[in-house]
Every structure is written in structure tokens, then in C-alpha cells.
Amino acid sequence: MAIEFERVSxxxxxxxxxxxxxxxxxxxxxxxxxxxxxxxxxxxxxxxTLVQHMNALLQPTxxxxxxxxxxxxxxxxxxxxxxxxxxxxxxxLVFQFPEYQLFEETVExxxxxxxxxFGASEADAREKAREIIxxxxxxxxxxxRSPFNLSGGEKKRASIAGILAMEPDVLILDEPTSGLxxxxxxxxxxxxxxxxxxxxxxxxxxxxxxxxxxxxAKRVLVxxxxxxxxxxxxxxxxxxxxxxRWNLDKPEVLALAQDIENKFDIHFDTPPRNKTMLKDALKExxx
Amino acid sequence: xxxxxxxxxxxxxYTKDNMVxxxxxxxxxxxxxxxxxxxxxxxxxTLSKLMIGxxxxxxGTIKIDGLTLSEETVYDxxxxxxxxxxxxxxxxxxxTVRDDIAFGLENLQIPRETMIEKIDKYAKKVNxxxxxxxxxxxxxxxQKQRVAIAGILAMETDVIIFDEATAMLDPKxxxxxxxxxxxxxxxxxxxITITHDxxxxxxxxxxxxxxxxxxxxxxxxxxxxxxxxxxEQSNLELLLPLDVLYSLEKENVNHDALxxxxxxxxxxx
Ligand SMILES: Nc1ncnc2c1ncn2[C@@H]1O[C@H](COP(=O)(O)OP(=O)(O)OP(=O)(O)O)[C@@H](O)[C@H]1O
Ligand SMILES: Nc1ncnc2c1ncn2[C@@H]1O[C@H](COP(=O)(O)OP(=O)(O)OP(=O)(O)O)[C@@H](O)[C@H]1O
Ligand SMILES: [Mg+2]
Ligand SMILES: [Mg+2]
Numbered sequence: 001m002a003i004e005f006e007r008v009s010x011x012x013x014x015x016x017x018x019x020x021x022x023x024x025x026x027x028x029x030x031x032x033x034x035x036x037x038x039x040x041x042x043x044x045x046x047x048x049t050l051v052q053h054m055n056a057l058l059q060p061t062x063x064x065x066x067x068x069x070x071x072x073x074x075x076x077x078x079x080x081x082x083x084x085x086x087x088x089x090x091x092x093l094v095f096q097f098p099e100y101q102l103f104e105e106t107v108e109x110x111x112x113x114x115x116x117x118f119g120a121s122e123a124d125a126r127e128k129a130r131e132i133i134x135x136x137x138x139x140x141x142x143x144x145r146s147p148f149n150l151s152g153g154e155k156k157r158a159s160i161a162g163i164l165a166m167e168p169d170v171l172i173l174d175e176p177t178s179g180l181x182x183x184x185x186x187x188x189x190x191x192x193x194x195x196x197x198x199x200x201x202x203x204x205x206x207x208x209x210x211x212x213x214x215x216x217a218k219r220v221l222v223x224x225x226x227x228x229x230x231x232x233x234x235x236x237x238x239x240x241x242x243x244x245r246w247n248l249d250k251p252e253v254l255a256l257a258q259d260i261e262n263k264f265d266i267h268f269d270t271p272p273r274n275k276t277m278l279k280d281a282l283k284e285x286x287x
Numbered sequence: 288x289x290x291x292x293x294x295x296x297x298x299x300x301y302t303k304d305n306m307v308x309x310x311x312x313x314x315x316x317x318x319x320x321x322x323x324x325x326x327x328x329x330x331x332x333t334l335s336k337l338m339i340g341x342x343x344x345x346x347g348t349i350k351i352d353g354l355t356l357s358e359e360t361v362y363d364x365x366x367x368x369x370x371x372x373x374x375x376x377x378x379x380x381x382x383t384v385r386d387d388i389a390f391g392l393e394n395l396q397i398p399r400e401t402m403i404e405k406i407d408k409y410a411k412k413v414n415x416x417x418x419x420x421x422x423x424x425x426x427x428x429x430q431k432q433r434v435a436i437a438g439i440l441a442m443e444t445d446v447i448i449f450d451e452a453t454a455m456l457d458p459k460x461x462x463x464x465x466x467x468x469x470x471x472x473x474x475x476x477x478x479i480t481i482t483h484d485x486x487x488x489x490x491x492x493x494x495x496x497x498x499x500x501x502x503x504x505x506x507x508x509x510x511x512x513x514x515x516x517x518x519e520q521s522n523l524e525l526l527l528p529l530d531v532l533y534s535l536e537k538e539n540v541n542h543d544a545l546x547x548x549x550x551x552x553x554x555x556x
Binding site: 012014015016020041042043044048096097099149150151152153154157175178179180181182183184185186208210247248249252253256259260263264266275278279282283286 | 301325326327328332333373374376382420421422425426427428429430433451454455456457458459460461483485519521522523524527528530531534535538540541542544545548552
């Protein structure tokens with residue numbers, strides 16, 4: 001097991017000194033051998049809080065975690081003998097807001113930071129930056145730009161590049177496609193999926209886009225008011241009951257396929273999960 | 288038609304040689320709903336910041352409700368045009384959520400009671416009434432976006448620009464805000480939305496497609512959303528039913544009822 005949550009709760013303390021319980025009694029296991037997990041749930045349900053525990057950026061205020069063999073609990077911060085650096089290399093987290101992640105003078109330095117921090121030479125890190133910048137759909141001219149003077153979507157891409165460059169074993173992306181243009185979104189989802197398939201990386205994607213969940217996820221986690229209410233098959237998630245009680249949206253491909261089956265004399269043997277599958281299935285059915 | 292916003296020969300560059308808004312001409316009428324689409328970095332946010340005088344045009348003019356934007360008129364214009372920024376953090380100034388929603392109102396010099404009423408009304412509209420005493424920095428991403436929206440709604444301006452203002456909301460929250468935007472529009476508010484969600488563009492009276500700082504297209508939603516070539520050039524995509532319809536047509540599949548159904552459902556978004 002790569003990451004284990006054992007009855008983890010996290011309570012924030014507000015400026016008003018009041019406690020805010022953001023996640024509660026979470027039990028969860030993440031394997032390190034190539035899962036692709038979607039994490040969904042309403043605004044404020046605790047998704048970002050949950051994933052910040054996975055690289056020990058936040059520590060449980062109750063319960064404990066085991067992250068690649070390192071135990072993390074509410075006392076970890078005080079103990080000098082526990083080193084969290086290996087965790088930061090193994091578990092890469094792209095923040096919901098790129099502004100919280102970008103800090104160097106140039107995009108190139110930003111991307112190089114991770115690899116250099118974990119032992120890569122200057123030359124290797126620079127080479128890595130050159131390679132990764134294209135992967136996120138920006139050209140090399142962006143390397144010399146300041147990350148603060150970019151458009152919203154460009155910042156998002158730059159922040160993703162910085163974490164991809166670290167080649168973590170577990171790649172966590174907090175709403176990576178919000179703010180991306182449609183073709184950029186599709187292309188980056190393919191990139192994450194390819195990383196998952198070819199490198200056996202475990203990828204965790206937080207999203208409000210049910211199409212992403214339905215097309216790519218092998219496992220889906222649903223958060224609701226700080227607790228984990230679903231951990232299972234994305235194909236079984238979108239029942240009427242679940243959609244209603246968890247305020248989900250039906251994936252577009254699923255909705256359209258069901259509509260077509262109801263209105264016309266057409267039947268899909270296996271439910272299409274993306275638009276290519278839907279088109280092919282239709283052509284097949286109407287041949 | 289009464290123009291609300293008239294933009295003539297507008298150009299802007301952050302750095303000397305690189306025009307990110309390039310000779311834009313655009314008129315938006317009172318009560319219209321206009322959606323701006325375009326690839327990342329096409330100039331959408333820059334154009335919207337120019338419209339409220341947050342950036343100064345290099346050349347060209349902007350008129351809002353007959354008033355030409357200049358250093359003298361910028362504060363009057365900001366009473367007419369509100370903008371919800373792409374990044375809600377850029378909008379927060381107050382210590383609490385309540386302060387933040389109040390901030391824009393304070394400049395409008397309205398009686399205290401009316402102010403309190405409005406703050407409560409719009410906090411409820413975005414479903415943040417339980418978080419009034421929290422620090423905006425300690426909210427989740429979607430909660431921040433809701434507060435940013437409430438702050439602008441509270442100013443009750445004639446024009447509201449939503450720059451990807453619902454990108455981080457959950458499906459239900461997004462629908463709620465979208466419905467409210469429609470309600471405002473019916474009441475006469477001019478709405479400009481910037482979005483990457485093609486479904487949110489369906490109900491627009493007009494769509495502007497930006498590409499590399501220029502207006503590539505300015506047309507009805509129908510005409511643009513069915514135009515595969517324009518969409519592809521701008522990193523946009525077809526709505527799902529249309530995409531399916533086109534691919535059936537390409538393969539010469541005969542099924543008129545299905546095709547008609549796909550066409551109809553694409554217009555519903
Ligand atoms: N630093 C903080 N201090 C106090 N409360 C916080 C802090 N960060 C988050 N919270 C609260 O904890 C709860 C969970 O927040 P979290 O950011 O984990 O939600 P989320 O599921 O990621 O939501 P979203 O989809 O809106 O990003 C929210 O109610 C939020 O207000
Ligand atoms: N502060 C800045 N300094 C220099 N260049 C900038 C600055 N802000 C944006 N740019 C550049 O100007 C261009 C237009 O940016 P803008 O933010 O208007 O794009 P956008 O259409 O809103 O994109 P997105 O969909 O990613 O939000 C981009 O190429 C961007 O790199
Ligand atoms: Mg979040
Ligand atoms: Mg923008």
C-alpha cells in the first residue's frame with residue numbers, strides 16, 4: 001500500500017479561533033501500482049484537504065497515516081527524527097490554485113526546482129524543463145517568461161509542468177483542467193492517462209467534470225461534508241439515487257447514450273464511456 | 288438597439304512588441320448576453336480588464352453607456368460595470384467574508400441598513416450565509432468563487448462580466464449561479480461571460496471568438512457552435528450531440544429521426 005489513512009480527521013483553526021472540521025474519520029487505501037482515481041464532491045466537502053494529507057503537507061489532527069512506510073500523525077511535526085522529504089518526491093501534488101505553486105522568476109526555474117531539489121544536475125533539470133513544457137501544451141518561449149505574467153490557463157499548465165518534471169510515483173492533481181481550453185483539457189487528460197498507463201503511476205484527479213470521471217477513472221471517491229461516502233466503480237456511480245443525493249451531474253456521453261436507447265430502436269451492448277466509443281457504437285448499430 | 292459598450296480600434300500590449308489585444312472593434316447592446324470564447328492566452332481576461340479601466344489601452348477607445356473611459360470617468364464606469372475575476376484571490380481585500388461582500392458597496396455610499404440587506408441577500412444567493420465571519424483565505428476554492436460572485440452581484444451594476452467565475456463550482460452550484468445570471472439578464476442586466484464550457488455558451492445572444500488577441504468571429508451562438516472549423520482553430524470543441532451528428536453524416540448514416548434529435552438536443556446545451 002502506498003498511502004493509508006487510518007481514521008484520519010483534520011480540524012482547521014480559523015482566525016476566529018474556532019475549529020473547522022474539514023475531514024472526518026477517513027479510512028482509505030491508495031495502491032502505488034497504477035490506479036487512476038477520480039475524487040469528486042461538492043464545494044467545501046474536503047477534497048483539497050484530503051489530498052494535502054497524501055504528501056504530508058497537512059497532518060491529521062486525529063488518526064494516522066502511512067505514506068510509503070513513513071508514519072504521519074499529529075505529533076510528526078514536532079519530532080525531529082521524521083524526515084518528510086522522501087514523501088514530497090514520491091507524492092507530487094498540483095494545487096487547485098497555480099498561484100500557490102509558482103514562485104520562481106521564470107517558468108524554467110520553476111519547473112527545474114523539483115528535479116534539482118531531488119538531486120538532478122542543473123543540465124538534466126534544464127533538459128527536463130524543455131521536454132515537459134511541450135507536454136503541457138506551451139512552447140519553449142514560455143520558459144523565459146515570469147510565471148506571474150501568464151494568463152490563467154497558462155499558469156495552470158506551468159504549475160502542472162513543475163510537478164510532472166518530478167516524476168512522482170503518485171501524481172495528485174487538484175482540479176487540473178479548470179481554466180484550460182477544451183482541446184487543452186482533452187490533451188492534458190490524455191497525458192495523465194498515458195503517464196498512468198506507461199509508467200504505472202498512480203494518478204488522482206480532483207474534478208467537478210463528470211465526463212472526466214466517466215471516461216478515465218478506474219475508481220472514484222466521493223466526499224460529502226468531510227466524509228468519504230463512496231469508494232468504487234465509476235460505472236456504477238451514476239444511478240439516479242446517487243445523482244440526487246450527492247448532487248452529481250450525469251456524464252454527457254452516458255446521458256446521450258441512454259436518451260438514444262430510450263427514443264430509438266438502438267441498443268448498446270457495452271455502455272460507451274467517451275465520444276469516440278459512442279460514435280463507433282452508433283455507426284455499428286446503424287450499419 | 289442601444290449600445291452599452293462600444294469598443295473601437297482597441298489595442299494593448301503588456302510588453303512592447305507583443306499585442307495581446309489587437310485592433311478589437313466590438314459593440315455590446317443593453318440587455319444583451321455575450322459570451323467570449325477563445326484559447327488560453329487569447330486575450331479574454333485582458334480585454335475584460337481594459338473594459339473597466341484596470342489596464343490602459345495603447346490605442347483605441349471604450350465607451351460605456353455613452354461615457355468614454357478615461358482617468359476622469361473610470362470611477363463612474365466601475366459603478367456601471369462589475370467584473371468577477373478569474374482568480375477570486377485577486378478580489379479579496381477584507382478580513383472576513385462579510386467585509387469582502389461589503390467592499391464594493393462601501394464605495395457606493397448607500398445607507399447602512401440597505402447595505403446590510405444587500406450583503407445578506409447576495410450571501411444567500413451564493414449560499415455562503417454560514418461563512419460570513421470566516422477569513423476568505425480560509426475557504427475552499429469553490430467557496431472563494433462564490434464570495435467573489437456575491438461581492439459583484441451586490442453592487443447591482445448594469446453590466447456584469449464573469450471571467451470563468453464558476454470554473455471551480457460543483458455541478459449544482461454552477462447551475463444555480465447560471466440560472467441567476469439568466470434571471471438578471473431577463474431583468475435587463477447586460478451579461479458578459481468568459482468561459483471554456485461550451486454548454487454555457489448555448490444560451491448567449493452572441494458569441495465572440497478571440498484568437499491571438501483578435502476577434503476571429505462575432506456571430507450568433509447557433510452559427511458559431513456549429514462551425515467546426517472556427518472551433519478547432521481556437522482550441523474549442525463541438526457540443527457532444529453535434530459532434531456525433533457530424534460524424535454520422537460523414538459516414539452517410541441514414542437515420543433522419545436520430546439526426547433531427549441530435550440537432551435539437553445540441554441547441555439545448
Ligand atoms: N485554512 C483553513 N482554515 C479554516 N477552514 C478551512 C481552511 N481550508 C479549508 N477550510 C474549510 O474546510 C472545508 C473543506 O475545504 P476544502 O478546501 O478541502 O474543500 P474542497 O472539497 O476542496 O472544495 P472545493 O471544491 O470548493 O475546492 C471547507 O468548508 C473550508 O471552508
Ligand atoms: N501580466 C502580464 N504580463 C505579460 N503578459 C501577460 C500578462 N498577463 C497575460 N499576459 C499574456 O497576454 C496574453 C493574453 O492573456 P489573457 O490573460 O488575456 O488570456 P485569456 O484569454 O484570459 O487566457 P485564459 O483562458 O488562459 O485565461 C497571454 O499570451 C499571456 O501570456
Ligand atoms: Mg478544493
Ligand atoms: Mg483569462
